[in-house]
Amino acid sequence: MNEITPPPSLGPDVEQVVRDSFARQGLMHHLGAEMHEVSRGRVSIRLPFRDTLTQQHGYFHAGGTSAIADSAGGYAGFTLFPPGSSVLTVEFKINLLAPAQGDYLEAIGTVVRSGRTLTICQLEVFGVTAERRVLVAVGQQTLMCMHGKPDR
């Protein structure tokens, strides 16, 4: 089955499970990342600019860009997993398209294909200011569903 036919609305529990898991990611907290939107098969994470997130030219470091892209994709996949499972990133690939700058970065993970064992996500990261929203990175990610291994 290749088409994802999500129920019309997301139950409150799935979102809470996702947000609780995100809150346990020390790195996301340390970077200052915030989970923005959670829907079935799609999650966005925002990362406000700070000097502690830069590379040598003063832009966001690709490591920060990648970190929120990976988390956004991982949780997007997780929203479609059965109860009592957890998510593992198998691999991801990311192209950095433009200098990662802006008031904040927004990473969006979207499930492209959800299978019993493996889930594939598309990753996008935007650099956002009041005036502009620029695509700064695109990626592709493979996730694994760990059945019977709860996230907590």
Place this chain on the structure above:
Amino acid sequence: MNEITPPPSLGPDVEQVVRDSFARQGLMHHLGAEMHEVSRGRVSIRLPFRDTLTQQHGYFHAGGTSAIADSAGGYAGFTLFPPGSSVLTVEFKINLLAPAQGDYLEAIGTVVRSGRTLTICQLEVFGVTAERRVLVAVGQQTLMCMHGKPDR
């Protein structure tokens, strides 16, 4: 030309330029990463374990693993660039092979092919304790040399 034939020893200036650039990466400092070894076409970076670097299960977050892998590869390429240039990550792909755990992670970037415009690196990340050194991630990275745009 596919083979890299480095001079027998690395001049002190190249290493200093690399270490100075690394010192300007706010994110590396914020994560607690340290540049370990610098040689021509090969750079290693260490990331000691901290609670601020975790994902939801308490291991190193893939974002931290990726961040030091990306920096290690970027600086490995940079060691072979001409004076007055800087380095840009075009893309990278990383496979997470095993839970990223240990006293510290060590990322090693090694140049596979160095061209005028593009440089390709292999990325490896190990989870290290006093007893074990486990390969936890492997990756592949494409860099671009920005001629005439000094790093600083």
Place this chain on the structure above:
Amino acid sequence: MNEITPPPSLGPDVEQVVRDSFARQGLMHHLGAEMHEVSRGRVSIRLPFRDTLTQQHGYFHAGGTSAIADSAGGYAGFTLFPPGSSVLTVEFKINLLAPAQGDYLEAIGTVVRSGRTLTICQLEVFGVTAERRVLVAVGQQTLMCMHGKPDR
């Protein structure tokens, strides 16, 4: 510049240059691939099923899927290149989502970001029958524009 703002219509010459180049690809001819649609920043290629294209289970081999995906992306990028240039694939990554089967495969390459030196494309491959059109692979590709090196 991140947004692609193509002219409203594709001139006849660009399409002809693309189709002529495709006709010189011995492999595409050998596989039986046909260039389908050509527009600015987007090219599709079809590959009818033959026994000579299979892997060990009788589906299309990933090598065929990848070959037409790579060519579709490469030519999609090429449509946006300046006169007198040619295209080189730097790298691509492809996820195989489902068994590649159908009367034919259709690969679609779409430019995501077009720069002076590098162009990034999204790759999609569908398995098509009279009744179904199933996404069987997605990929991401980096191309290089070779200025002053004509394709022919």
Place this chain on the structure above:
Amino acid sequence: MNEITPPPSLGPDVEQVVRDSFARQGLMHHLGAEMHEVSRGRVSIRLPFRDTLTQQHGYFHAGGTSAIADSAGGYAGFTLFPPGSSVLTVEFKINLLAPAQGDYLEAIGTVVRSGRTLTICQLEVFGVTAERRVLVAVGQQTLMCMHGKPDR
């Protein structure tokens, strides 16, 4: 377990199973590819140059390069799988380092990490003549072991 500790020698059956499976790949036969060496966790495939394998400049098309790289990696993983299973490529990424030319290409797939469900391989492709052996592509691949689904 990250280290692969292969038995000192490869039994004749595993090699035969691999070679029989390869012989059923219509595409490999159609391209003229030959399985060269088979050992535990490592397989090489050769592809002699033909006009039917070219891209528009007369070099090997990346599709051919990728096809033999994918098969070499897939069978390298397969050599470590349990009886009665088969292999599926989840994804691969390949960097094209130099024009793919020579009397033949040789793709080598090597297992980096073999797990119960997923196996990760490194891919290398060389362009070979009587005088030179040039690395023309490197890649990384994720395979899935299909337990209880025999290859034939």
